[in-house]
Amino acid sequence: SNRGDLAINESSFPAAMDRSNDNIKYHMKPSSTKWRHNQTLSLKIRKQILHFLDAERDISVLKGTLKPGDIIHYVFDRDSTMNISKNLYELLPRTSPLKNKHFKTCAIVGNSGILLNSGCGKEIDSHDFVIRCNLAPVEEYGRDVGMKTHLVTMNPSVVQRAFEDLVNDTWKEKFLQRLKSLNESILWIPAFMAKGGEERVEWVNDLIIKHHINVHTAYPSLRLLHAVRGYWLTNKVHIKRPTTGLLMYTLATRFCNRIYLYGFWPFPRDLHQNPVKYHYYDSLKYGYTSQAGPHAMPLEFKALKNLHLQGALKLNVAECE
Ligand code: CTP
Numbered sequence: 566s567n568r569g570d571l572a573i574n575e576s577s578f579p580a581a582m583d584r585s586n587d588n589i590k591y592h593m594k595p596s597s598t599k600w601r602h603n604q605t606l607s608l609k610i611r612k613q614i615l616h617f618l619d620a621e622r623d624i625s626v627l628k629g630t631l632k633p634g635d636i637i638h639y640v641f642d643r644d645s646t647m648n649i650s651k652n653l654y655e656l657l658p659r660t661s662p663l664k665n666k667h668f669k670t671c672a673i674v675g676n677s678g679i680l681l682n683s684g685c686g687k688e689i690d691s692h693d694f695v696i697r698c699n700l701a702p703v704e705e706y707g708r709d710v711g712m713k714t715h716l717v718t719m720n721p722s723v724v725q726r727a728f729e730d731l732v733n734d735t736w737k738e739k740f741l742q743r744l745k746s747l748n749e750s751i752l753w754i755p756a757f758m759a760k761g762g763e764e765r766v767e768w769v770n771d772l773i774i775k776h777h778i779n780v781h782t783a784y785p786s787l788r789l790l791h792a793v794r795g796y797w798l799t800n801k802v803h804i805k806r807p808t809t810g811l812l813m814y815t816l817a818t819r820f821c822n823r824i825y826l827y828g829f830w831p832f833p834r835d836l837h838q839n840p841v842k843y844h845y846y847d848s849l850k851y852g853y854t855s856q857a858g859p860h861a862m863p864l865e866f867k868a869l870k871n872l873h874l875q876g877a878l879k880l881n882v883a884e885c886e
Pocket of ligand 1: 830
């Protein structure tokens with residue numbers, strides 16, 4: 566078994582994130598319990614989530630349901646609208662990119678710096694389906710994060726944050742190379758969530774079409790966010806706005822038997838009190854997820870940790886063998 570198995574038990578998570586004040590009981594637990602997949606629970610969760618959403622359907626709006634010129638109200642900014650452009654319409658899939666898809670094991674790779682020096686690349690790549698977030702770079706980090714990508718998300722803000730809004734040819738080329746490296750995978754763009762990204766989504770769509778980029782584009786449905794929130798609220802996880810990582814887990818329950826999470830660690834220190842970067846690949850700081858922000862990552866983490874302890878998913882926060 567790998568070190569991650571041994572390292573994860575209740576006592577190995579930061580006590581600070583647990584507000585219940587009953588840390589003492591953690592210290593009294595035996596120090597290592599081996600993680601075991603709980604198939605019954607996984608199936609139960611899949612069924613419950615299906616009451617709220619169907620990943621096969623909600624992963625993307627399909628061509629038949631919209632036409633160019635249609636007006637859409639943003640999910641989070643109901644008063645603002647956007648137009649379905651010709652390019653966006655052209656890139657809508659005809660059938661769900663997840664239609665009839667089933668995988669034995671899936672990896673969901675979050676972007677925490679906890680991945681650095683983890684050596685988890687091989688293990689991540691060994692899964693049947695690998696999901697990544699926000700076009701995070703892989704090539705330079707292969708040893709720790711792996712190289713394979715079957716689905717990658719891209720918030721429109723990534724174009725600004727990681728590619729300087731494509732201000733010049735150098736950045737355009739850099740972005741284009743990243744797109745080209747995705748060959749055949751699903752590029753999941755939440756275009757209808759928040760206002761302000763319309764132009765960026767257009768640039769991306771334009772590049773994909775112009776350069777015949779070989780990706781399967783997907784644009785999540787308008788109901789997805791509320792449905793995901795609804796599911797977690799029903800389970801007493803009070804999140805304002807689910808993060809991309811939690812969205813991916815919620816969707817993955819539909820088509821993955823076993824789900825392994827890597828790079829989920831919204832804390833500035835690791836288990837040995839060493840500093841952990843917010844992202845493994847840039848210098849973004851933790852304040853970004855303060856309570857004032859839209860996300861409540863530590864709260865989500867606690868929910869995921871509980872699922873880990875029950876065997877519904879495996880949360881990897883240690884080094885891999
Ligand atoms: N994540 C984490 N701990 C971190 C950073 C990220 O657990 N220190 C997880 C979160 O679930 C996050 C996902 O990894 O959604 C992808 O990270 P990132 O690209 O940073 O997402 P954000 O832009 O911060 O948030 P979002 O895209 O959800 O708005």
